[in-house]
Amino acid sequence: MRAVPAFQTSPGMRDILPPESARWRRLNAVFASVAASAGYGQLITPLLEDLGVFARLGEGGEGVSKEMYQFADKGGRDVALRPEVTASVCRAFAEHRPTTPWKVWYTGPNFRYEKPQRGRFRQFDQVGVEVLGVDDAQLDVEVIALADEFFRALGLQRIRLIVNSLGEPDDRARYVNALRDHFESSSAGLSTTSRETLQRNPLRVLDSKRAEDEAAIAAAPQIGEFHSPAAAEHFEAVQGGLRALEIDFEVEPKLVRGLDYYRRTIFEFQSDALDSAQNALGGGGRYDGLVEALGGPPTPGVGFALGLDRTLIACDEEGVFSSESERPDAFVVDVTGGLHATVITGELRAAGLVADRGFDNRSMKAQMKLANRSAAPSAVIVGEDEVAAGTVIVKPMDGGEQITIRRDELVAHLRARPTTT
RNA sequence: GUGGUCAUAGCUCAAUAGGUAGAGCACCAGGUUGUGAUCCUGGCGGUUGGGGGUUCAAGUCCCCUUGGCCACCCCA
Known part of the structure; x- marks a missing residue:
């Protein structure tokens, strides 16, 4: 830092x-x-x-x-x-x-x-x-x-x-000439900036927002006449x-x-x-x-x-078309070292689901915080017990009851859940 | 290119009349050992954009510089 x-x-x-x-x-x-x-x-x-x-x-x-x-x-x-x-x-x-x-x-x-x-x-x-x-x-x-x-x-x-x-093009050329004549006439008191603009491009004088140019611009010929x-x-x-x-x-x-x-x-x-x-x-x-x-x-x-x-x-x-973070369908929390998360996210991604996960073998609490922050609707939790039983825990992040399901049911289970808001 | 204005932790800001920087949020870690968002506690984090000057002492004053913003210019 x-x-x-x-x-x-x-x-x-x-x-x-x-x-x-x-x-x-x-x-x-x-x-x-x-x-x-x-x-x-x-x-x-x-x-x-x-x-x-x-x-x-x-x-x-x-x-x-x-x-x-x-x-x-x-x-x-x-x-x-x-x-x-x-x-x-x-x-x-x-x-x-x-x-x-x-x-x-x-x-x-x-x-x-x-x-x-x-x-x-x-x-x-x-x-x-x-x-x-x-x-x-x-x-x-x-x-x-x-x-x-x-x-x-x-x-x-x-x-x-x-x-x-x-x-x-001819109309435009004639109009530009007329504008130049108009603004160069002594009756039109232009700002110094607009006088410089006049030399380069008379059309752009019409763009001026300066108060002192107002009268001259109002009195200028209109393109429609040409x-x-x-x-x-x-x-x-x-x-x-x-x-x-x-x-x-x-x-x-x-x-x-x-x-x-x-x-x-x-x-x-x-x-x-x-x-x-x-x-x-x-x-x-x-x-x-x-x-x-x-x-x-x-x-x-x-x-x-x-x-x-x-x-x-x-x-x-x-207040329209606001910026939104993209949220995964599931966030995998693995407290057994991380290899299972690698395999499970791989399966989910291959099945077309968006899956993210924790790294560095952080504590379950830390990984759950990441899951929460990811805004995924579901956390998939894997611990030693689940590995031994061939299951995973699926926890709805909106506060619903978590359930334990077989590993091979995970994709179908997540697909059945609505993934929007 | 011209003029004005601003610049303090990742973010939003505070700091009396110059006396060697704080808060909230965020982040990290705990709150009896497998679970988030709330709450409590603690922690990390800034030579105050950079450089120079005045002063015993400068975030605070002066100069330069870099960048943002506003207006002009021009244009999306």
Whole structure:
């Protein structure tokens, strides 16, 4: 026991210990189930990619690319730990050319070199789906509905869906110009921070929460005014689909997602249970030009990614999807040295039961404490008398009467007992 | 990257106006010799995140450093 550990996790990285890790596994299982129910297959991509795969995530080399873990490997290749998965999915599509529609889901860690705080880590896990090769607005609806269903499956109630459309690439370009003109006009008094943001990306000025920017943002032109007929129709169809599924949503013209590849539909899921600045659980949208930018054929794409950390924090706040220890079906207490426990746990495990046991030939009292702590419904007790008689004692840990049974009846006996709570 | 704030046993915290650290929980062991969760008793456990300074004396004051948290930035 040292006061000072020799090592600790690097900033923004952390260990996830049991039972919390089991909760992560269950969360992934829920997501996998939701995605599979809609015909999505899992895609596993490398955590490490050529730097160029992620080069288009930010305009002018700003944004995500500035936060990337990038380095030259021993072969001199410029590589990076993935800051997100969408670009990798598009790279995989361009590389393997699967038939469309290509519907995939994924889970795993991503890396961004940011200042850590609650709900924001340098290594953070996301789950998500992406679909390539379909232009239909009803696919946007399906994708959004999957995220909505996922949150529902976890038991989350206080989720808010916000949608917007950035229009076609030309619409977006014209809107950006109009925004720049608006904010640069002398009548709009912006904060100095927002003026800097304006130089990099006028869209992001809309994200400002600073009071002094409020008036200028309120007076800014709205993206809707710049939608081409096709973009407006697409956005209308998305909203119609959401209404048909009775999924609540708000249209937020000021919603702009951080990544620059988005076109047309974008959306974000926020939790009202999180009042911090990190209340966005995830989001996504269309990125119709991304595959082409990565060397593939022109291919429409849409998808989303959800942050596991923030989703779990939201679950904590709402008191749902709680962390539970996994409990064995039986805990074997052996006071004859431990060999019988080895044999009995082996038999139980082979029979498909979850069995744990005490070690170090500890006292019966100590082993019973372990049995109690394991939350197993039954303790199986073996002493010299039982060994001599070819029996074991099965003791219900809820206070019921213990009974002595023959060794060869143990599996059947334990199976007959309900093992839940 | 900027600013603020915090850091005491495994966990949650306490320690009067600077005088060489305590509690609860947890863990371990006993409570007439084969049985847990309750109760009683006892025990283990901290050079007070790390380093330096002021002082007769620092957990308590000052500086540096590491890390958490909050806000900004950005975003999941």
